[in-house]
Amino acid sequence: MSNPRINPFRHEYFLGYINQVYPQFVKIHFPSSVLLNGFTHQGQEFNGGLVGNFVVIEGDKFGFLGRITELSLPESERLSLNEKAFQTSNFHPTGRIEILLSFDLYDPFSVKKGLTSYPNIGAKVFVGSGELVQVYMSRFGVKDGESPEVIRLGHLVSNPSTEVKVNLQSIFGRHCAVVGTTGGGKSYTVSRLLESLSKLDGKAILLDATGEYDGKYEGMKSIEIGNGKHVFHYSQLTIDDLFYLIRPSSKTQVPKLMEGIRSLKIVNLNKNKSLFREVTLPDNTKLTVETKIEGGLLKKAGSDKRPYEEFYFRNISTLEDGNSNFDIEKLTFQITQECIWDSASRWENKVKIDMPERWGERNDGDVSYCISLISRINNIINSSIYQNIFGFKKEFTDQDITKVIDDFITGDDKILRLNFGNIPFDFQVREILANAIGKYLLNKARCKEFKNNPIVLFIDEAHQFLNKNIKDEYFDLKPLDAFDSIAKECRKHGLFLCISTQMPRDIPHGTLSQMGTFIVHRLINPNDKEAISNACSSANKNTLEFLPILGEGEAILTGVDFPMPIIMKFDKPLHEPNSKTPNLNNNRKKI
Numbered sequence: 181m182s183n184p185r186i187n188p189f190r191h192e193y194f195l196g197y198i199n200q201v202y203p204q205f206v207k208i209h210f211p212s213s214v215l216l217n218g219f220t221h222q223g224q225e226f227n228g229g230l231v232g233n234f235v236v237i238e239g240d241k242f243g244f245l246g247r248i249t250e251l252s253l254p255e256s257e258r259l260s261l262n263e264k265a266f267q268t269s270n271f272h273p274t275g276r277i278e279i280l281l282s283f284d285l286y287d288p289f290s291v292k293k294g295l296t297s298y299p300n301i302g303a304k305v306f307v308g309s310g311e312l313v314q315v316y317m318s319r320f321g322v323k324d325g326e327s328p329e330v331i332r333l334g335h336l337v338s339n340p341s342t343e344v345k346v347n348l349q350s351i352f353g354r355h356c357a358v359v360g361t362t363g364g365g366k367s368y369t370v371s372r373l374l375e376s377l378s379k380l381d382g383k384a385i386l387l388d389a390t391g392e393y394d395g396k397y398e399g400m401k402s403i404e405i406g407n408g409k410h411v412f413h414y415s416q417l418t419i420d421d422l423f424y425l426i427r428p429s430s431k432t433q434v435p436k437l438m439e440g441i442r443s444l445k446i447v448n449l450n451k452n453k454s455l456f457r458e459v460t461l462p463d464n465t466k467l468t469v470e471t472k473i474e475g476g477l478l479k480k481a482g483s484d485k486r487p488y489e490e491f492y493f494r495n496i497s498t499l500e501d502g503n504s505n506f507d508i509e510k511l512t513f514q515i516t517q518e519c520i521w522d523s524a525s526r527w528e529n530k531v532k533i534d535m536p537e538r539w540g541e542r543n544d545g546d547v548s549y550c551i552s553l554i555s556r557i558n559n560i561i562n563s564s565i566y567q568n569i570f571g572f573k574k575e576f577t578d579q580d581i582t583k584v585i586d587d588f589i590t591g592d593d594k595i596l597r598l599n600f601g602n603i604p605f606d607f608q609v610r611e612i613l614a615n616a617i618g619k620y621l622l623n624k625a626r627c628k629e630f631k632n633n634p635i636v637l638f639i640d641e642a643h644q645f646l647n648k649n650i651k652d653e654y655f656d657l658k659p660l661d662a663f664d665s666i667a668k669e670c671r672k673h674g675l676f677l678c679i680s681t682q683m684p685r686d687i688p689h690g691t692l693s694q695m696g697t698f699i700v701h702r703l704i705n706p707n708d709k710e711a712i713s714n715a716c717s718s719a720n721k722n723t724l725e726f727l728p729i730l731g732e733g734e735a736i737l738t739g740v741d742f743p744m745p746i747i748m749k750f751d752k753p754l755h756e757p758n759s760k761t762p763n764l765n766n767n768r769k770k771i
Contacts, residue, residue: 205278238305247278311351330345385635387617387645392759397755399644416615470483478517646663647686667690698712700735
């Protein structure tokens with residue numbers, strides 16, 4: 181036995197016998213109701229056989245850890261219930277026990293994944309030792325030969341003297357979701373996780389949706405967004421992100437917008453100089469043709485296509501890299517330059533001759549289709565809200581959010597807080613910015629930049645950012661799905677997700693199903709409970725019945741690396757988030 185001091189089958193802990201066995205639970209017979217009472221043994225308190233308490237079952241080859249979920253009396257004894265009977269009679273209760281895990285009978289700390297066998301009828305049941313349960317919890321998610329990074333989160337609800345110390349990898353290694361109604365303690369839990377992570381020299385990026393995590397966390401760098409000092413420069417946006425802002429219609433405006441962006445990237449790459457190419461005519465004479473670039477614009481009307489095409493195919497990887505490295509203030513003018521006929525023509529002897537090597541003149545019909553697009557772009561780049569967030573009229577500097585993220589990844593800071601609290605809710609700018617940050621981190625993860633330096637991405641109030649779509653003027657939906665992609669593919673790349681939300685029903689099912697660990701505070705809404713129940717394993721559904729009665733700070737900790745769910749109360753963090761509800765009594769007039 182790994183620890184001779186812990187014997188889970190001491191006769192002093194005896195409760196009763198198994199009298200019925202089912203696939204996921206067993207029933208227990210208590211020879212006497214006295215056995216349900218709490219007691220103290222060798223200085224350790226035991227709560228006896230109460231609902232929610234842990235018990236140990238002694239099988240033939242394996243031991244089993246379970247939790248009492250139901251107590252009742254036989255029908256004949258229920259009929260004789262009265263005050264006098266309670267004082268003089270000894271009742272014989274029965275109960276139901278949810279089997280949580282099995283372990284080696286001679287090595288109690290060797291936990292077996294899955295139930296390979298079941299206890300027999302007549303197997304003895306004992307009160308679970310808090311010390312035994314504590315050791316189990318600290319070993320969850322630890323592979324053979326690993327040294328666990330254990331953090332203290334709180335204590336068991338059923339036994340406050342039993343600390344909950346778990347392996348850091350078991351919490352974040354398969355993504356984590358912190359859920360619960362308002363006032364249940366989510367913010368305190370997230371703050372506690374941030375503190376625990378920083379103590380173990382882990383790194384975390386926090387998208388603070390409301391600005392409540394303003395405490396002086398150890399090693400935290402805080403960035404305020406929305407005042408114009410730190411921006412996510414538009415040049416760091418992907419073309420897809422830019423489309424979320426501009427919202428072009430897919431059939432008429434997207435082609436012109438793409439051509440305009442491509443032309444401006446050529447202008448930028450060729451440093452505002454015209455394009456030239458030498459061509460050979462049918463009579464073998466040489467001729468230099470030109471694609472005009474003037475005033476920062478590529479002027480297609482009447483220009484020769486061939487220099488453009490040669491330059492494009494020579495630099496196609498740079499021009500089609502999906503980045504927005506061009507002068508966006510020229511975009512509306514360049515879109516007008518794209519509204520031309522596809523080819524030019526000339527008249528000779530009253531015969532119209534096509535000139536496919538040249539672009540035609542202005543096409544007023546195309547211009548009319550793009551008027552609303554041009555108007556939207558002008559509104560966006562001249563809006564103070566967008567300028568303070570995307571820096572449309574600024575140069576890229578070291579104050580850029582992407583540069584701050586890069587420095588954080590390689591630096592000594594442990595927590596990077598990006599405060600969204602001052603960003604307005606207008607124009608879906610919060611969702612677009614959060615998605616752009618998520619996509620930036622996603623691309624870095626795909627490039628293996630977090631493989632040796634893992635990072636946990638915390639998203640507070642995740643329902644504000646996930647499962648969101650952008651509509652264009654023709655009501656076509658474009659999903660903001662960066663975080664969904666992170667959840668599905670980035671665990672192996674070292675980028676872990678921890679979302680916090682009071683409305684799990686609003687989180688995409690695909691994202692929620694990727695969460696390997698759940699910290700579930702009080703939930704009342706049936707749709708929220710169903711969302712969590714569907715995302716958790718079926719073996720934990722009995723435990724989820726405790727959700728409506730959990731107190732403040734209490735939660736169910738469950739997940740892939742937890743062979744059993746843990747009903748616990750989180751410790752208060754050192755830095756309490758600013759999430760208290762204002763007191764209505766403060767409005768009373770002073771007399």
